[in-house]
Amino acid sequence: MKTIYLKDYKKPEFKINSCELHFDLFEEFTTVINIMSINKLEKSENDIRLDAMDLELIEIYLNDLKLNDTRYIIGEDSLTILNVPESFSLKIKNKIYPQNNTELEGLYKSGSIFCTQNEPEGFRRITPYLDRPDVMSVFTTTVIAQKDKYPILLSNGNKQNCHDFMNGRHGTTWHDPHPKPSYLFALVAGDLGCVNDEYTTASGEHVELNIYCDKGNESQCSHAMKSLKESMAWDEEKYGREYDLEIYNIVAVDSFNMGAMENKGLNIFNSHYVLADEDRATDANFMGIQSVIAHEYFHNWTGNRITCRDWFQLTLKEGLTVFRDQSFSADLNSREVQRIEDVKGLRDRQFVEDASPTAHPIQPNSYMSINNFYTSTVYEKGAEIIRMIHTLLGEENYRKATDLYFDTFDGQAVRTDDFLWAMSKASRIDLTEFETWYHQSGTPTLKVEESFHNGIYKLTLTQRVPNAVDGSVQKPYYFPLKIGLIGLTGKEILERVLIVSKEKEEFVFEGLNSKPYLSINRDFSAPVKIQQSTKEYAFLMKHDKNSFVRYESAQSFATETLEEMMESGNIDEEFLEAYGYILNLDIELSYKALLLELPSVSTLMQRQDVVDFVPIYLAKDRLERELAALYKDKLQELYKQNHKPKNKKLDAISMGQRAIKNRVLRILSALENREVIDMAREQYKESLTMTDRVVALDILENITSEEGEVALNDFYNRYKDDTLVMNKYFAILAASHRNGTLERVIVLENDEVYDEKVPNLVRSLIGVFARNYKHFHAIDGRGYSFVAHKIIEIDKINPQMASGLASAFKIYERLNNENKELMKKELDRVLAVPSLSKNVYEIISKILK
Numbered sequence: 075m076k077t078i079y080l081k082d083y084k085k086p087e088f089k090i091n092s093c094e095l096h097f098d099l100f101e102e103f104t105t106v107i108n109i110m111s112i113n114k115l116e117k118s119e120n121d122i123r124l125d126a127m128d129l130e131l132i133e134i135y136l137n138d139l140k141l142n143d144t145r146y147i148i149g150e151d152s153l154t155i156l157n158v159p160e161s162f163s164l165k166i167k168n169k170i171y172p173q174n175n176t177e178l179e180g181l182y183k184s185g186s187i188f189c190t191q192n193e194p195e196g197f198r199r200i201t202p203y204l205d206r207p208d209v210m211s212v213f214t215t216t217v218i219a220q221k222d223k224y225p226i227l228l229s230n231g232n233k234q235n236c237h238d239f240m241n242g243r244h245g246t247t248w249h250d251p252h253p254k255p256s257y258l259f260a261l262v263a264g265d266l267g268c269v270n271d272e273y274t275t276a277s278g279e280h281v282e283l284n285i286y287c288d289k290g291n292e293s294q295c296s297h298a299m300k301s302l303k304e305s306m307a308w309d310e311e312k313y314g315r316e317y318d319l320e321i322y323n324i325v326a327v328d329s330f331n332m333g334a335m336e337n338k339g340l341n342i343f344n345s346h347y348v349l350a351d352e353d354r355a356t357d358a359n360f361m362g363i364q365s366v367i368a369h370e371y372f373h374n375w376t377g378n379r380i381t382c383r384d385w386f387q388l389t390l391k392e393g394l395t396v397f398r399d400q401s402f403s404a405d406l407n408s409r410e411v412q413r414i415e416d417v418k419g420l421r422d423r424q425f426v427e428d429a430s431p432t433a434h435p436i437q438p439n440s441y442m443s444i445n446n447f448y449t450s451t452v453y454e455k456g457a458e459i460i461r462m463i464h465t466l467l468g469e470e471n472y473r474k475a476t477d478l479y480f481d482t483f484d485g486q487a488v489r490t491d492d493f494l495w496a497m498s499k500a501s502r503i504d505l506t507e508f509e510t511w512y513h514q515s516g517t518p519t520l521k522v523e524e525s526f527h528n529g530i531y532k533l534t535l536t537q538r539v540p541n542a543v544d545g546s547v548q549k550p551y552y553f554p555l556k557i558g559l560i561g562l563t564g565k566e567i568l569e570r571v572l573i574v575s576k577e578k579e580e581f582v583f584e585g586l587n588s589k590p591y592l593s594i595n596r597d598f599s600a601p602v603k604i605q606q607s608t609k610e611y612a613f614l615m616k617h618d619k620n621s622f623v624r625y626e627s628a629q630s631f632a633t634e635t636l637e638e639m640m641e642s643g644n645i646d647e648e649f650l651e652a653y654g655y656i657l658n659l660d661i662e663l664s665y666k667a668l669l670l671e672l673p674s675v676s677t678l679m680q681r682q683d684v685v686d687f688v689p690i691y692l693a694k695d696r697l698e699r700e701l702a703a704l705y706k707d708k709l710q711e712l713y714k715q716n717h718k719p720k721n722k723k724l725d726a727i728s729m730g731q732r733a734i735k736n737r738v739l740r741i742l743s744a745l746e747n748r749e750v751i752d753m754a755r756e757q758y759k760e761s762l763t764m765t766d767r768v769v770a771l772d773i774l775e776n777i778t779s780e781e782g783e784v785a786l787n788d789f790y791n792r793y794k795d796d797t798l799v800m801n802k803y804f805a806i807l808a809a810s811h812r813n814g815t816l817e818r819v820i821v822l823e824n825d826e827v828y829d830e831k832v833p834n835l836v837r838s839l840i841g842v843f844a845r846n847y848k849h850f851h852a853i854d855g856r857g858y859s860f861v862a863h864k865i866i867e868i869d870k871i872n873p874q875m876a877s878g879l880a881s882a883f884k885i886y887e888r889l890n891n892e893n894k895e896l897m898k899k900e901l902d903r904v905l906a907v908p909s910l911s912k913n914v915y916e917i918i919s920k921i922l923k
């Protein structure tokens with residue numbers, strides 16, 4: 075399989091000034107006419123090699139002259155036109171078959187809707203083109219289809235005109251004045267419902283806003299619309315960025331490989347990130363919609379107006395845009411909860427990836443399939459890197475620097491180095507040493523040593539940077555470390571941002587009366603692992619004013635308590651006491667719910683040299699039981715105080731109440747007694763929100779087969795016609811700890827609601843099962859064998875989906891021998907499949923290396 079290297083980048087040799095597209099959509103096929111005006115750039119070749127995948131060529135005209143087949147060469151993934159002049163027009167007509175496209179790249183059908191997904195390399199499956207992000211062109215698109223079946227015809231930009239034809243067909247022409255790369259091209263045709271609104275930009279321009287969805291779902295679009303308007307206002311205020319077209323369209327489709335896509339003026343979304351009402355979506359779903367709508371909207375500037383020179387620069391747009399959506403969510407909701415949730419996600423996914431054989435820098439050097447690099451490293455670690463720049467520069471300089479970035483590079487395809495140039499130029503802060511974050515992989519550990527003599531407190535920090543995947547030694551990082559020192563009585567002495575840049579650093583603080591308590595990596599100012607020998611968790615849980623460190627202390631305390639339990643069987647009494655202290659705190663309820671959560675299996679597993687899941691979940695189950703028994707009365711009181719089954723409002727207080735009472739119910743469920751079963755059953759029956767319903771359902775499923783089945787049947791009958799909600803049903807069953815989960819997953823594959831071609835359903839059933847530690851890693855090896863079998867099967871339909879499933883095997887190298895052997899057998903089996911996609915091959919071959 076071919077590897078592509080960043081070092082081999084070459085500038086494009088041709089410029090496509092304009093691209094005029096005509097689509098004629100039919101049920102059996104689609105014809106595409108593509109008329110490009112092209113210029114040679116300096117030192118250009120005689121021949122132009124266009125990217126082309128699975129296209130049926132009909133005819134080619136060069137400057138209006140039809141070419142015979144001696145004038146071009148059709149390659150496996152290309153079309154080369156020989157001997158082209160300096161400046162020419164090229165007209166290509168080809169045929170495609172969207173209704174047979176199960177890869178969901180290029181033009182395909184989601185149910186009865188025609189839609190596209192072109193990032194990163196889908197456009198070459200539509201028409202021959204220079205399908206690379208640094209070739210930017212002005213697109214005019216005409217879409218023609220049967221009017222009664224496809225009354226809505228959309229593409230990028232502003233609507234130019236509509237025309238009806240005699241034969242029941244009609245067409246619409248769209249023009250996008252902003253030059254863009256082909257990966258931002260989009261087309262939609264369907265019989266869609268629509269919710270319409272408008273927005274007036276800060277400079278007084280009116281923008282028409284439309285959200286399209288399947289008819290009947292219109293009432294579920296209001297949260298998405300509200301989020302869109304909030305995003306538009308926020309980007310004006312925080313980054314001075316206004317929208318730049320007359321229309322902003324969003325279309326929700328059911329079959330989509332990922333969350334959403336920022337196509338210029340025509341975002342296409344997985345319906346999971348658009349549709350919601352209280353009866354069908356959880357509070358977390360509502361938050362997810364707000365952040366993904368914002369993310370795609372923010373791409374209009376960070377991604378579309380300024381795009382990437384090549385795909386190695388992906389984090390230029392993704393890391394920055396994730397940082398922007400995280401800041402937006404923090405501004406609109408609880409800042410402290412947002413930060414903790416972001417860090418939790420980073421550690422559960424990115425830290426695991428960074429410790430695996432597929433670890434890569436946020437700017438990778440090579441890839442086989444670029445689709446494998448839309449990772450939590452490029453996205454979430456990328457966002458942490460931007461956050462560190464924000465911390466180093468400060469709010470004011472950061473804004474100056476982003477202004478300079480937009481002014482300088484608007485309309486261009488650039489590199490992460492260009493972004494760093496703007497950051498450094500506007501702030502006059504040298505970021506040369508900081509650049510390492512873009513080119514190295516792995517999570518650094520920071521060892522902390524403290525001493526105190528004669529009023530002088532000395533902090534010694536030692537960085538340990540892991541070797542790269544190829545074994546090469548990596549350099550220490552440069553980063554901002556926000557710390558606080560706290561006095562014996564709990565009073566804050568100081569807060570500083572220290573700059574750490576060497577392998578070993580010493581920081582001295584003078585004039586102190588006693589050894590202070592150290593509050594380290596406040597707000598998680600750097601994505602590092604802290605290694606500390608002092609155990610001041612209980613004190614920090616009580617006194618630290620930094621909400622992140624209080625959370626962190628509770629987590630570390632719980633983690634070490636669980637580790638001690640795994641080793642000696644003893645439970646630390648002091649931890650139980652500290653937990654009781656949190657239960658009584660009068661703090662924001664969703665924050666409190668986070669403080670009461672025990673560390674994830676993933677957190678504990680990352681700390682083991684050789685991973686063994688069984689002791690982890692046994693210890694977790696036991697600690698939950700102890701806490702539930704010890705604080706039963708208090709927990710029940712908290713539940714009663716906050717259980718408001720008829721309140722389905724989405725304000726912070728109502729969501730906080732649901733968060734805390736559901737956390738408490740989960741803790742109590744460890745008792746597995748009649749009382750808690752009744753509580754969950756009642757909650758399932760009487761509550762008006764999906765948030766309450768899924769928690770109750772999950773608890774019932776995990777502790778009682780009888781009541782679980784009754785509730786699950788009820789849920790099934792109620793929602794079986796709503797695929798989006800049914801994803802929750804599949805996920806609860808696939809994540810179940812009860813015996814027989816694998817057998818039930820196998821049965822569910824034949825359920826009439828389940829469809830292997832719909833990525834959301836595959837993720838909910840197979841993807842969730844592959845993260846069910848108990849059953850996926852079961853020692854009979856059947857979990858591994860089942861998932862491997864699915865990867866092979868799904869790879870034939872949709873390689874991107876299959877390689878997503880394959881990432882469950884990334885833990886391979888660190889498993890205990892028994893599991894490792896079982897897993898190896900399955901990985902070998904997958905790798906031996908002759909027609910394996912490069913997507914799956916790349917992941918599995920790296921895991922086995």
Ligand code: B3K
Nearest residue numbers: 193194332334335445448
């Ligand atoms: N840019 C798209 C991701 C495309 C993924 C292609 N496999 C969505 C986003 O990050 O906003």
Ligand code: ZN
Nearest residue numbers: 369373392395
């Ligand atoms: Zn993005």
